[in-house]
Amino acid sequence: MSSESHSDQFHLPTLTSSLFDPEEDSSIHDPNGVVHGSSSAHSQPSDDVSIRAHTASSQPSTPSSSGYVAEIEDVALQNEIQELSIHGDDQYIGKPHRSDEDDASISWRKRKKHFFVLSHSGKPIYSRYGDEHKLAGFSATLQAIISFVENGGDRVKLVRAGKHQVVFLVKGPIYLVCISCTEEPYESLVEQLELIYGQMIVILTKAVNKCFEKNPKFDMTPLLGGTDIVFSSLIHSFSWNPATFLHAYTCLPLAYATRQAADAILQDVADSGVLFAILMCRHKVISLVGAQKATLHPDDMLLLANFVMSSESFRTSESFSPVCLPRYNSLAFMYAYIHYFDADTYLMLLTTSSDAFYHLKDCRIHIEMVLLKSNVLSEVQRSLLDGGMRVEDLPPLPRFGSSQLGQNRLQLDSPDRLREPNSGIGGDAGLWHFLYRSIYLDQYVSSEFSSPINTPQQQKRLYRAYQKFFVSMHDKGIGPHKTQFRRDENYVLLCWVTQDFELYAAFDPLADKASAIKTCNRVCQWVKDVENEIFLIGATPYSW
Template identity: 30%
Template sequence: MFRRENAGDEGLLPKNTDNSFSTDVLEESSDFTAFLAGAELKQDDSSPSLAADCPAVSQSPSNHNEDVTTDSWRSRRKHVFVLSEADGHTIVFLQKGPLMLVSASKSHQSELQLRSELLHVYHQIVSMLTQASINRIFQHRKNYDLRRLLFGSERVLDTLLDVMETEAGFLLSAVQCLPLAPSARDALSQILQKAVTPNLVLSILLINGQLISIVQEKMVIEDARLKPTDLHLLLNLIRASSAFQTGEIWTPICLPCFNPDCYFYTYVAYLDPPDCTVCLVLLSTDKEAFHALAECKRKIEEGIRTHNALQCISKAQQCQVHHVGVAELSHFLFKPLDIPDHHSQLPQFTSPDVEAPYSTEEEQIYLMDLYWHLHSRIHSTSRPLKLLYHATQRETLLAWVTGKFEMYACFSPLVTKSSAIGAVTKLLRWIKKEEDCLFIRSPLKYSTTPPEARGFSNGRVQPNRQDKSDSSVLSLL
């Protein structure tokens, strides 16, 4: 693929002094292309012949109109495509092992951002099949049609593509927590901490895609902690399949950023049927642990009833932009960067509910496009910025990155740069005041399994490799 740059095009073809192409030039160009079309390929007799090594090259003009769906077209040794920018798309390629992923986008995202989206799609496929299985399949059959294994997973991938359009967690590589009083969150975390069993690695409590609480086995060390991408993919898988709302589900799930070649055995159950908003996810390295984890769920439900925690969760108020007390502020994204490393917590962000004038899905995508644009400018590989002020006819935006935070704020139009910075200062004060409610500052841990026990090796959690008896998560879709 050739990319035409704006600068330098003027010297490619001769021009008249009035900057328009002359009739003579067009006629000469036509004569030249006609000459090329009728030219014969001549070979120096002294040159070695390649006829025995290469497919025959036909000079028939009919090749120009050959049907690209035919076997003869597909069998040709090489194809070269020349594209122009007139289509208005950015085309990005990503090769991961035997798979080639392609994005053709009309959005405002940069090539780096589009490539990140393709990587999420690849990781979602890996979460269902594992990377080792994919590589093994294509080592045996390079022309294998992977759609056969992914049959029924179309909704998972479609949902992923949809949520990446509107959810800021993918932009910021972070997860969002439900705003909750620290005492209530601590009580829920302690309930999870007490309901454990050998080889249980992670206990996660979620509501509508937001994190309520997470506790983890102490053996989950630095290079084996849960990554935001893994949680996003896990959430998307649960959200995309109605099977998870039917009862207790036990299925192998791969967390690609944790270990792309192995499965965790995952217990998923909603704690508030039939609403199905509060979801419990337990991950184990033991494929026979279903009944043990079901007992953990029973203990958690008992603890939640004792503390009346479901009512507390339902009453938790989602962050609203008017809580900040800045009249000009329409929306914001905030990600703290100064979290002590020993907390071993997931990167998190906070953001208010999207309100008018961005209430519809179309307007939310428009707003996210603006954030994607600011993000690409701030994190430009050629010219990174710390502060960016951007004004449109409909809104004014400010992006600001320091060693302590990354922020994107959207204001009403006509707000000046100095006014925007002053408003952001007020916003930062409000976030500092509410940070214990907005973020999980010190996640709890537990210890259930000695290092020499099954599932642990050299101090690291080792998910189990799928054997032939494992039922794939695809059976749920």
């Protein structure tokens, strides 16, 4: 129990599954249809509990904006939440292998991280694990907690139960909840819920809210039928994709001339009425061109790429699908022509016209011809095999001569003389990995993992360390910070934020501070030297 000051206790009523009305409701037309080839037909895709509540401002690590944070006192409910995922892991990409689980299943309770989506009437919409319909009673309990606090004129944002956090996000008639014991910051979990909601909007648009206005008991589940893999893939990316917390996208490394050739042909297409033309290799951008005054938010790019890559049907034939870009216009569909050139490389052409399939097909044929003629596709495959920047290849920083970094140089906070870096496992001074984000371009580059970080578990651990570092650097309550240096049993972590870029670097835990600082300056110079190959330099900056 927290020792901090609290407001008066309040009691929740007994929560039962009777709060959930299983009555079937009418549904709206499924917008998640996909047109394949030239076809015009669409395919369907217990107990009383006592909670002490206090305002967020009473605890430094809680949400900074208004809303209630709660510490659960009731031992039974606390154990109920803690048992959810004490021993399990969250490395499964999807849930179909255990879709028969419910809240009474031991395997379901052992998961480390749950995500739930439900309606304001308590109807389950999505659950990361288990069968949504078998979790109706649990969803009703979550809905009752939210409603009880809202009826008191406030909103619940976070409940702590031992090592577990229960994070709530209310989006009109749609409630999203995360129950986690992964020690991720509250801010990170909220952003993950925001992305899950955004993925839902990609499929349905925000206009689905009108259905709840007409019928509060509206059942949204049929509209999301067959999209479990899309949400599972997005949730899995929370453990490996820096774009999910950096709000930036990454590019496939390519020679400047190769990228220019791709840019030129996509620009021709954009001038012919296409709103966005995007050439991708897996989750990395090869080229992105937008019509005049049209900008694509990095989160929209992330959600759109996840939607395409996790849907197997897009790989088998050219497709024309309605999609919504939440950051661009959350209330309307646009239409995406999607075509895979090979197993990894695909083209997305977005338009506002619902009858533009044949025009976009002609555009794709022209684009493919030019890409083959200019060897862009073969260069893409070569880059994919070569990989990205490696810490072992970090070039030395010239001892004399002008540096392109200018004033942006990281300095020691003491007069100690910089020692020459010791060569360690990974890179110089024991550099293991780095993450560099260009603030102006909203793009990032991540080095390949070096030998000390060669297992998925180690990579996830570093990813989450970066996640915490990012939240700490941007904490509006005590920051933002310009630099941080931390050492623990796993790494030395050094972060540096300027008006132009952010750098996050991981070193051997025995690395010394002077060498780490010198190495970070070399990394920044290296990125600057090769920026034409790793960034879309001509991309429009985003003001959001």
